[in-house]
Amino acid sequence: MTDWPTGYGRRVLAEVDSTNAEAARIAPTLAGPEWILGLRQTAGRGRRGRDWRSQEGNFAATLVLQPNEAPDVIALRSFVASLALFDAFVAVTARPEAFSLKWPNDVLLNGGKVAGILLESAGFAGGRPSHIAIGIGVNLAQAPDAAQLEATATRPVSLISECGAQVDPETFLDVLAPAYAHWEHQFVTYGFEPIRTAWMARAARIGEVITARTMREEYVGTFDSVDKSGNLVLKTAQGAVSIPAADIFF
Ligand SMILES: O=C(O)CCCC[C@@H]1SC[C@@H]2NC(=O)N[C@@H]21
Numbered sequence: 001m002t003d004w005p006t007g008y009g010r011r012v013l014a015e016v017d018s019t020n021a022e023a024a025r026i027a028p029t030l031a032g033p034e035w036i037l038g039l040r041q042t043a044g045r046g047r048r049g050r051d052w053r054s055q056e057g058n059f060a061a062t063l064v065l066q067p068n069e070a071p072d073v074i075a076l077r078s079f080v081a082s083l084a085l086f087d088a089f090v091a092v093t094a095r096p097e098a099f100s101l102k103w104p105n106d107v108l109l110n111g112g113k114v115a116g117i118l119l120e121s122a123g124f125a126g127g128r129p130s131h132i133a134i135g136i137g138v139n140l141a142q143a144p145d146a147a148q149l150e151a152t153a154t155r156p157v158s159l160i161s162e163c164g165a166q167v168d169p170e171t172f173l174d175v176l177a178p179a180y181a182h183w184e185h186q187f188v189t190y191g192f193e194p195i196r197t198a199w200m201a202r203a204a205r206i207g208e209v210i211t212a213r214t215m216r217e218e219y220v221g222t223f224d225s226v227d228k229s230g231n232l233v234l235k236t237a238q239g240a241v242s243i244p245a246a247d248i249f250f
Contacts, residue, residue: 004174005181009034012170017043019062023133024122027064030131037061037173044137047105047118048247053148057141058158059115059169063134063180067188071121074132076230078105078119079199080187081134084180085115086202091175093163100204102154103223103232103248107138108204112157114139136176140167152249196226205250210234212246219243 004010009032016022016038023036041060044052054060063081067074085107090096100108107115115138123130143156159165186194200206205223212219212232219241221234231242 002175002178005178007032008177008181010037010173010177011035012037012039012173015040015042016060017041018045018135019060020045020118020120020133020135023062023064023131023135024120027066027123027131027133030064030066032066034064035061035173035177036064037169039169045118045135046116046137050150052116052118052137053144054137055139055142055144057168059136059138059140059172061136061169061173061176063136063177064131065134065184066131068128070128072229073192074121074129075119076187076192076195077132077134078117079192079195079226079230080183081105081117081119081136081180082107083183083195083198083202084176085117085136085138087179087182088172088176089114089159091179092167092172093159093165095163098163099202101199101202102204103226104230104245106154108154109157109159109162111155111204112143112162113154114143114157114159114162138172140169140172152247192228192230196228196230200226208250211249212243213249214243214246219246 019036019038038060041054044054046052082101105117118135121129121132139158143158210223221236224233
């Protein structure tokens with residue numbers, strides 16, 4: 001196993017409401033990056049205001065970072081985190097073919113959702129946040145009951161049910177943190193291009209027809225690529241469209 005990355009803090013909480021909420025509380029006291037792992041999370045939150053149910057044995061953690069960057073650059077961190085998750089999953093299962101990345105920031109295992117990412121930023125001054133919180137939830141041990149999710153949600157799966165790999169949250173953190181540090185270094189050193197290329201090489205359904213639903217519209221088209229801003233590029237009957245935020249359906 002790779003060593004814990006230099007310069008990154010690590011704290012483990014027996015119970016927390018939400019590791020992203022905890023990140024916001026402690027961010028002003030931090031001088032550098034910090035991982036916060038909640039062994040029990042009682043009020044986890046997901047994207048678009050949804051709840052995130054954190055079941056026993058699952059992974060709920062947040063990385064707090066202090067990048068001095070504009071929001072559009074910061075938003076690309078979800079691709080950085082997706083790549084780190086992909087590598088961590090491969091490290092614990094040795095099954096790269098089983099995993100794929102779903103735009104914008106889910107990880108799929110055998111086509112079901114095994115992990116999600118919630119990126120939040122706060123403390124804005126001069127258009128830049130003082131910190132960001134990259135919240136990561138992984139169904140290590142249990143998948144939520146599909147009946148309790150929205151009917152259109154991607155089928156949830158757990159690592160153990162699909163791969164038989166029994167991994168506890170602290171062990172997963174110790175694999176994920178160095179993987180994240182690697183991709184973060186690539187991002188700050190070389191920019192988004194190597195991240196974009198690596199992400200597309202692991203993407204689900206490139207070249208296939210998918211549906212993207214934004215707050216106002218629905219697009220059906222061929223998943224062409226992710227552009228230099230992280231937008232989803234779909235080739236539709238009306239031409240190429242570049243979509244900054246949407247839920248996608250296969
Ligand atoms: O909707 C999604 O797919 C994103 C889910 C993110 C859940 C994680 S669990 C750890 C962190 N703390 C939270 O409250 N949410 C994120």
